[in-house]
Every structure is written in C-alpha cells, then in structure tokens.
Amino acid sequence: MDTSTPAPFVNAETLNMFVKRRVRTVVQVQGNEGGMVVGQSTDGHQLTITGLDIPIPVSHFMEVFGIAETNQSIRAEICTDFGPNFGEISHTHGLLICPFVCSTMNY
Numbered sequence: 001m002d003t004s005t006p007a008p009f010v011n012a013e014t015l016n017m018f019v020k021r022r023v024r025t026v027v028q029v030q031g032n033e034g035g036m037v038v039g040q041s042t043d044g045h046q047l048t049i050t051g052l053d054i055p056i057p058v059s060h061f062m063e064v065f066g067i068a069e070t071n072q073s074i075r076a077e078i079c080t081d082f083g084p085n086f087g088e089i090s091h092t093h094g095l096l097i098c099p100f101v102c103s104t105m106n107y
Helices: 101-104
Strands: 022-033 036-041 046-050 061-070 073-083
Touching: 022 046, 022 073, 046 061
Parallel strands: 046 073
Antiparallel strands: 022 036, 022 061, 036 046, 061 073
C-alpha cells in the first residue's frame, strides 16, 4: 500500500470534491453486471463502480480503492469483498472490521 499519497475515504456526497483523484469507499452491492456494480454508499446514495475483475454478490459490502471518474462513479483499482456482515466480528478470518460501529461509540 502506498502511504505517500493516502486516498481520502469518501461517500457519495463527498465524492464530487475528489473527481479525477484516487479515493477509497465502502458500498453495499445492489446490482452487479458485466464488471459494473451499483452500490449503496454509507450515506444512502448510489455509486457506480466500474472496472471490476471479480464478481461481488448482491448485498455484500465491498471496499473500493480507485479513481473518481465523476461525482457518482469510481473506476476500481483494488476491491475487497467484506461479505454480507460488514461491521461484525468474523471468526473465520480472525478480523474485527468495525469502522462504523467504532465511530459511533462515545469514549
């Protein structure tokens, strides 16, 4: 991972500020056809992800690193399928994936 130029974490509302730049996001897949995914962003709006080389099942959550092509689309460079239970403990992989859960807790 290139840490010299970190990709900002965006949702559909903030994507327009980063058009033509490398970004990072998480979407829940709503449709998948021919290397293009329509996904629901963390703010409830739709984003289109293009350039996928792996099929991601509908309802799965996926993380995307890529180039923001427009204010509603990202050309994927790297994708990770988090499965259908994003934000929960995965005993299979021994991982704790909880950025949204942790961000809502009051410390």
